[in-house]
Amino acid sequence: MNKIQKKIWMLAAVVLFIMAAIWITLTFYNQKTQNKYNDILQRYLQMNEVTTASQQLITDLNNYLLIPTPANLERLNGSKEDFRKSKYKITSLRNSENDFALTNYKNLIDSLIETTDRSIMYKSENEAEASAKEFSEATRISKYISEMTLTLIDTELKTYDRFYRQIIEQSADLKKLGIWLLLLITFLLLLLTYWFSLSITRPVQKLTQAANELSKGRFDLEIKVDSNDEISFLAETFDRMRININNLISEIQQKAQLEHELQQSKLLLKESQLRGLQSQINPHFLFNTLNTLSKKAYLDGSEETSDLLVSVAGLLRYNLKRMDKPVTLNEELVVLRQYMDIQKARFTDRLHLYMDIDESCLDVQIPGLTLQPIIENAVIHGVEPREEGGSILVRILDEGDFVRIEIADDGPGIPSTKIKQILQENDFQTDGESTGIGFVNVVKRLRLFYSLEDVLAIESKGKGTTVVMKIPKTRRIE
Known part of the structure; x- marks a missing residue:
């Protein structure tokens, strides 16, 4: 695949990328709206679940009071547990609009559970009149819960009425956005097409101008084509002769520069050698002094001190002479x-x-x-x-x-x-x-x-x- 074909594929890839980006954006928006709808529906279902659970609790309580068997008692306890769970679920529904009403709603749920427990207790103590009275109270509370559920649902409908209206407005805005996006994509495609055509025709024009200059004998002008496709190879072929001449001139200049630097290096080397010799004056003076002290120690009868000074002087002399050679x-x-x-x-x-x-x-x-x-x-x-x-x-x-x-x-x-x-x-x-x-x-x-x-x-x-x-x-x- 040549470079021009790659440019064509790149243009196609850009178009596909823009289309994919628009599709992902719309999908994300639709999914977000759908999730919001699901949340609202879930709130309604949870409130309705409380009403259903309270009615089922009253039904199971009535069956147990009529026929107090262990099976009916077990079903009653199960209904009571389901009703208690529904209370915990509606806690997540609290907001600024229904805070007070939801608190009363939860109190009614607690009252119904307590009334049910008292009715069961009186039944177990064979106090039929008290148990029936508590059953009547539980039935009344269940009706209150049903009415309160309708009130909360009505509040929810009023609360989310603005949301529904925003959805309608956003749908209208989305249509306008789609039109603008269509115009923007059309403009971008035209711009990309123009840029793509320039990337092919402009190098050809430069190459034509360079060929005209070469035909006039002007070899000092650089033939430069800013292209990354096969046209640049043609430009390099035309430019090769001029580059060879320039390289020859550069080599001559570099040789002259190297000769100049070599002369400078020789001068620096001589200067460093002179400084090295000067730096050895003091160690040589110390070496000669140690030899003099050794002779004096020997004449004074301190042969051990004399031998020690000789060893030190020999070590010093070795350090001076042997560091730079094997x-x-x-x-x-x-x-x-x-x-x-x-x-x-x-x-x-x-x-x-x-x-x-x-x-x-x-x-x-x-x-x-x-x-x-x-x-x-x-x-x-x-x-x-x-x-x-x-x-x-x-x-x-x-x-x-x-x-x-x-x-x-x-x-x-x-x-x-x-x-x-x-x-x-x-x-x-x-x-x-x-x-x-x-x-x-x-x-x-x-x-x-x-x-x-x-x-x-x-x-x-x-x-x-x-x-x-x-x-x-x-x-x-x-």
Whole structure:
């Protein structure tokens, strides 16, 4: 089905929709009127039901007084119960017009039930005269109920007389509305037909004008036809040559812009490198100062302090040189031992380090400052909080094409939610000291360095934490 056919079907659908809307509106109005008629009729039937129930009650009472058998008494009780139910039904009929009359009506119903009960009671006590007197009173009340029913029905007729007149007026208005709707639908159909014809003829006229311009050699004017049918395809065919020329000019301009941006980027890169060198002046000054303090401590006989300063200086120098380039596992282990020497000076016998190293794996490349932040995390969270201290195990194993690195502590462990945050590379707050690199940073750099997602795993169940890194011996560059 082509686009023009779809437009025709759309026009037909609009007409059907308008007709359906009118039908639904009229149906709703008729149903509403019918429901109102049913409500009024139901009110009349409920009032008449009270009269019928009262007469049936008098009849059953008379039968029981004449023949006081259990069967007649049972029928009498049933009639009395039906009469009592009819009282509850007429409660919903109350309105401002019949409020007082309906109250008296309900009192008459109660009086008839009480009179009937007294007549039955006197009959059971063999007081025939009193029972007959109460029967006469019940008969009189039943007549009052019949008369009151007629009065209420007459009131209802007067009340709903306005409603009947409104229905007649609305019927007349509905006829007028039907005429106006017919005129409106006719106007809308004419409008839709005109719009539909324009949607076909206007694109054809534009396409004809564009063909005339092309025949005159004017290739700089855009051939644009606002249509969503097959005519737009013809316009695109005419416009293709002009678009190709414009694209060629745009490509030349873009290349010139890219060359300009490249020159600007080179200048910015040189400026950033200069600033980077300037930012390293203070750390280098601190490194040289630590070396001077180490020599002075050694000359003063404080060899332990001198060794500690040497470890700090080595760690600082490693941080300055190795952040932006890969290193070997051997270099990482050297800086790891320097860091642990510093921590042992702090924790003394509370900190124990065990290492199981496969020497054949030490030449494998790894991002700089990978192991030290993990060890630091184990010291801060696995050893420092415990008064008795703790142990850290570093194991490096050869697994064919991969090197397995395990760093385990016997601390309190890591909650599963925090493990999930780390592996999803979500930053979180940690207490204690930090190198500024961070566990999440290590995860990001490992995944970028090896182009692998499962390069690191964390195992922690109740007690202790083990960080497992599976490092490929050969990098896969994407």
